[in-house]
Amino acid sequence: MSPLRSTLLLTAMILAGEDFAEAQQSKANYDEARVGSYTLPEALVLADGSAVKTAGDWTQRRRPEVLKLYQDHVYGRVPVGLGAPAFQVKAVKKDALGGKATRKLIQITLPSCPAWEGIELMLYTPNAATGPVPCVAGLSFGGNHAVSPETDIPLSTRWMRPNKEKGIVDNRATEASRGNESSRWPLALILDQGFAVATAYYGDIEPDHAEGWKTGLRGLTAKDGTATVWNNGDWGAISAWAWGLSRILDCLETETAVDAKRCAVIGHSRLGKTSLWAGAQDERFAFVISNNSGEGGAALMRRNFGETTAVITKAFPHWFTPTYTSYANNEAACPVDQHLLIALAAPRPIYIGSAVEDEWADPKGEFLSGYHASPVYALFDHPGVGTDQQPGIDTPVGGRIGYHVRNGGHDVKDYDWQQYLAFARKNGL
Numbered sequence: 001m002s003p004l005r006s007t008l009l010l011t012a013m014i015l016a017g018e019d020f021a022e023a024q025q026s027k028a029n030y031d032e033a034r035v036g037s038y039t040l041p042e043a044l045v046l047a048d049g050s051a052v053k054t055a056g057d058w059t060q061r062r063r064p065e066v067l068k069l070y071q072d073h074v075y076g077r078v079p080v081g082l083g084a085p086a087f088q089v090k091a092v093k094k095d096a097l098g099g100k101a102t103r104k105l106i107q108i109t110l111p112s113c114p115a116w117e118g119i120e121l122m123l124y125t126p127n128a129a130t131g132p133v134p135c136v137a138g139l140s141f142g143g144n145h146a147v148s149p150e151t152d153i154p155l156s157t158r159w160m161r162p163n164k165e166k167g168i169v170d171n172r173a174t175e176a177s178r179g180n181e182s183s184r185w186p187l188a189l190i191l192d193q194g195f196a197v198a199t200a201y202y203g204d205i206e207p208d209h210a211e212g213w214k215t216g217l218r219g220l221t222a223k224d225g226t227a228t229v230w231n232n233g234d235w236g237a238i239s240a241w242a243w244g245l246s247r248i249l250d251c252l253e254t255e256t257a258v259d260a261k262r263c264a265v266i267g268h269s270r271l272g273k274t275s276l277w278a279g280a281q282d283e284r285f286a287f288v289i290s291n292n293s294g295e296g297g298a299a300l301m302r303r304n305f306g307e308t309t310a311v312i313t314k315a316f317p318h319w320f321t322p323t324y325t326s327y328a329n330n331e332a333a334c335p336v337d338q339h340l341l342i343a344l345a346a347p348r349p350i351y352i353g354s355a356v357e358d359e360w361a362d363p364k365g366e367f368l369s370g371y372h373a374s375p376v377y378a379l380f381d382h383p384g385v386g387t388d389q390q391p392g393i394d395t396p397v398g399g400r401i402g403y404h405v406r407n408g409g410h411d412v413k414d415y416d417w418q419q420y421l422a423f424a425r426k427n428g429l
């Protein structure tokens with residue numbers, strides 16, 4: 001096949017997944033009366049039927065069981081033997097953002113896999129700090145040049161999803177792409193509150209389309225290269241992206257300006273699913289934040305409201321381990337539901353941010369995950385969301401599990417950040 005033809009086919013395929021999901025949005029159920037009844041898997045019962053009564057029972061017995069269920073049935077397992085990453089500081093700017101911050105660009109690579117170009121990490125630390133600061137780490141959709149308003153950041157050269165409005169031409173960023181994600185990353189607001197920001201482009205780890213693994217970390221580290229067939233339990237793209245977040249945390253542990261023991265992990269939408277899974281697996285993340293993560297993230301899969309398992313596994317099969325597809329229209333057979341993903345963060349603080357117009361992500365289902373995870377937090381004497389009623393718009397609730405439903409649609413707003421940072425401080429970060 002000619003290169004042009006294969007590029008066109010690939011573009012058509014990627015658009016087909018995104019378009020399919022979008023077309024389903026108008027056909028989904030948004031009627032609470034039609035959600036139907038469901039029974040959630042028990043958080044506090046072990047596979048052998050015995051009860052989880054103490055924090056120790058959870059940590060030593062139930063948590064490992066639930067983690068394994070998520071690996072086997074939802075996101076898949078990171079292969080062993082990838083080894084430790086290496087870090088190389090590429091650039092340091094001490095008067096970034098008008099003198100407010102120091103900006104470092106650091107390349108994170110994997111010595112066991114030289115074919116993988118690695119992650120370009122962008123780290124901002126507040127210059128006003130008098131000691132190591134807490135940090136918020138998260139992946140972006142558009143790359144560092146899209147997150148930052150600063151125009152001296154190298155444009156990402158990686159593959160990007162087609163998007164004319166964001167200045168993506170032939171799957172590559174252009175000068176017109178600069179700053180197009182900056183409203184979602186209010187750097188000054190975050191730095192002024194004494195937090196560092198660590199971010200990287202998710203496509204550095206794997207391009208986000210059904211065949212992205214071939215040129216991403218999953219394909220490059222596979223023993224049989226691009227001929228790999230993914231089996232049940234193998235990692236999907238969300239697992240690969242989450243792995244990248246943990247490598248960012250490895251790097252932050254070597255940065256003296258950052259207190260890596262106070263590092264939050266954040267993500268929006270598909271990257272919110274990713275931050276939840278990263279926080280579930282890597283207990284070094286001290287605080288887990290999900291922004292509008294929806295189906296496959298914070299929303300209960302058994303609730304038929306907004307996006308469904310059938311839609312997500314058809315549109316984005318590469319995000320999950322193949323097993324997950326078998327739960328399309330068959331959610332009751334899945335041994336987990338998403339309250340258990342929230343519970344995997346226990347006893348660390350976790351925050352679930354919804355938006356009222358983002359019905360596709362099922363705001364109420366996101367609240368209910370937090371609600372049904374609360375008994376696990378109670379084992380640690382921590383309050384969970386603290387209410388069985390989804391709160392009103394712009395009314396944050398919660399003790400150790402935070403929740404709000406913001407005015408507006410699917411996005412990350414200053415309001416969201418203000419709640420996340422206040423909650424972080426309240427919970428000791």
Ligand code: GCU
Nearest residue numbers: 021269270271293294295307
């Ligand atoms: C689609 C998809 C969602 C996802 C979202 C996003 O809408 O159906 O599951 O969260 O894209 O990542 O923007």
